[in-house]
Amino acid sequence: MSTFSIFLALIVVVAFLLVVVIMVQNPKGGGLSSSFGGGGTQQLGGVKKTTDFLDKSTWTLATLLLVLILLSNVAINRGGDNLDSKALDADATTTAPIALPDVPAQTTNDAEPANNTPE
Structure with a gap:
């Protein structure tokens, strides 16, 4: 297991715990929920020490x-020591694209079948 995988696992665990801690907290102020009549019920069961700990x-x-x-x-893992771009290197060799042979296009009339025999 690489070091990056360990960091990735720790990041996922910490992110999950952060979501849980945020979801457990009571809303502090008048936000959107108090506009719809939920403002008075938010103060039930609130303990100051718990709020400080969660914060x-x-x-x-x-x-x-x-x-x-x-x-x-x-x-x-960057995969190697050479991190330079080959596009910026003037001495880098490039390969030419492969030339394909020319193929004559065959045109046929859709109404008549193609007939290759002379009449």
């Missing part, structure tokens, strides 16, 4: 996700 864990997971994404760039 801190959201920022921690978001920062961890960003760091993992940036570090995974270092771990990508």
Whole structure:
């Protein structure tokens, strides 16, 4: 298992945890849900310590996700040491395209079948 695969697995796990933590949080303010009459029911069961924990864990997971994404760039296998473009190299040899033989086009009338015998 490569280093990039490990980073990729960690990124998926952290992203899933971040989605779960965000979905668990209670909405803080009047947003769209309070416009439709849901504003009074959002305060039921809200605990200040839980909100602080979820808020801190959201920022921690978001920062961890960003760091993992940036570090995974270092771990990508680039496949070789030569990263230069051959399009910019003046000494690079190119192959000519293969010339196909000319094939005469056959035109036939759709109403009459093609007859190759002379009359």
